[in-house]
Amino acid sequence: MKYYIIAGEASGDLHGSNLIKALQVKDRNADIRCWGGDLMQQAGGVLVRHYKEMAFMGFLEVLLNLGKISNAIKFCKTDIEEFKPDVIIFIDYSGFNLRIAKWAKQKGYKTNYYISPQIWASREGRIKDIKRDIDAMYIILPFEKDFYEKKHKYPVEFVGHPLLDAIGERKPVDSNNFRNEFQLDATKPIIALLPGSRKQEVQKMLSVMLSVVKDFSEHQFVIAGAPSLDEDFYLPYLKNPQVSFVINRTYDLLSISHAALVTSGTATLETAIFKVPQVVCYKANWLSYQIAKRIITLEFISLVNLIMKKEVVKELIQDDLNTKNLKSELLKILDGPNRHAQLEAYSKLEKLLGGRGASENAASRIVENA
Incomplete structure (x- = not known):
């Protein structure tokens, strides 16, 4: 047919x-x-x-x-x-x-x-x-x-x-080989940055995400590049030696990450399935946000929270997405009760899927x- x-x-x-x-x-x-x-x-x-x-x-x-x-x-x-x-x-x-x-x-x-x-x-x-x-x-x-x-x-x-299939069927990545391939620091835990797949959203999200790098010198930040965007597009964001970049290897990156900053969308669910604690980020242009705010009736924007019907992951939306808040929320998921609560909820989430x-x-x- x-x-x-x-x-x-x-x-x-x-x-x-x-x-x-x-x-x-x-x-x-x-x-x-x-x-x-x-x-x-x-x-x-x-x-x-x-x-x-x-x-x-x-x-x-x-x-x-x-x-x-x-x-x-x-x-x-x-x-x-x-x-x-x-x-x-x-x-x-x-x-x-x-x-x-x-x-x-x-x-x-x-x-x-x-x-x-x-x-x-x-x-x-x-x-x-x-x-x-x-x-x-x-x-x-x-x-x-x-x-x-x-x-x-x-x-x-x-x-x-279908994400359970897409993720479940992938070949496991060797952490040492991955770090060597992309010249990542072998001693630092990885914080993955997933800024989205469209130019407009990456431009809005990534600069805010990177604004917290200086406060986490014991970690390696790695940007997950989208296959829809050229590598050259990301060059302005790679001036800090603490920030690295991979393209079209998001799943491999998540599989060895300690935490993640994630633009709202399917990536929030992918991150949860990989059992990576996360902070969800979203920022649109002013007009788009004002329109969306008036027609979207949901209590949450991330799929993780929507499926669980409660706040499992913190959502920083529009003006709340700033350096101060992002630093605060990232600290909470690097260690301590917030991290463990997310991981526990992720196991329940996967069963619901x-x-x-x-x-x-x-x-x-x-x-x-x-």
């Missing part, structure tokens, strides 16, 4: 690549065309457009790039019609995907959503569009089932979280229902 998959950011590329591998096992004749990234292409999908061409962060950035987004939507529709897929699979990326889904449903295409748009966080009214345009929804967060089925009477299937096999579960349902 023919599958058309649309993902719009680094996490979607990761989950999309594992889904592609699972689809190829379930359907030996799978013909897969996709929007995504290098991982989806390496997994066997024919890459139509790379997500880094559409990586806009915040309401203002989207407004400034409406023309580019509109052209991409038109191109996507044309490409789908030429490919004639048996099923279209949407992965998160709601602003783009729900527009395509509306058109696709009207055209008679089978529509599946893997990794739900976060309508439980904002613009809940989009449930009407999902009910109208999506034939099947496969969710990866346990609390989403009650949201869809109990609150909105829309049937969904919880397939588990439902175990491994999400990609295989989703692929089975997609093939069966296509």
Whole structure:
């Protein structure tokens, strides 16, 4: 069968690549065309457009790039019609995907959503569009089932979280070899810096994260570079000899880290699965933040806290994300009760995520229902 998959950011590329591998096992004749990234292409999908061409962060950035987004939507529709897929699979990326889904449903295409748009966080009214345009929804967060089925009477299937597979299947890294490869101090505990994957968010987060380096001379700070950004982009942030850099090795870095400063997003959950105590950071431009503050109704922004339904990791948002607060919170997780409380909560969190096999579960349902 023919599958058309649309993902719009680094996490979607990761989950999309594992889904592609699972689809190829379930359907030996799978013909897969996709929007995504290098991982989806390496997994066997024919890459139509790379997500880094559409990586806009915040309401203002989207407004400034409406023309580019509109052209991409038109191109996507044309490409789908030429490919004639048996099923279209949407992965998160709601602003783009729900527009395509509306058109696709009207055209008679089978529509599946893997990794739900976060309508439980904002613009809940989009449930009407999902009910109208999506034939099947496969969710990866346990609390989403009650949201869809109990609150909105829309049937969904919880397939588990694909990060458990992505992390569980990786080869263990040798700490000494890793440190030697990137010329890291062999004696200092590592504090990982995960500033995000988009230029705008990295620029906002990384300077604040690095502002605490001088206060932790007994530690090695290592920036996790995003595969969507060139290494040269990070050069201005590497002037301090206490700061090092790795690119496309985030999981290896987390596996040997003592603590982490993490931009809100999928990375907070990845850090938790690696059992690394963390401080969650988020800062947007003023206008985007003011809009978000008025439409987002959640008590927390990190997936860790949302899944656990309580504050497990400290969230420093907007004006609260400053040197003083970041230093204070980092001290709390380097040692002592805050560190142990996070690690204990992480074990409970992993059980709630439902175990491994999400990609295989989703692929089975997609093939069966296509």
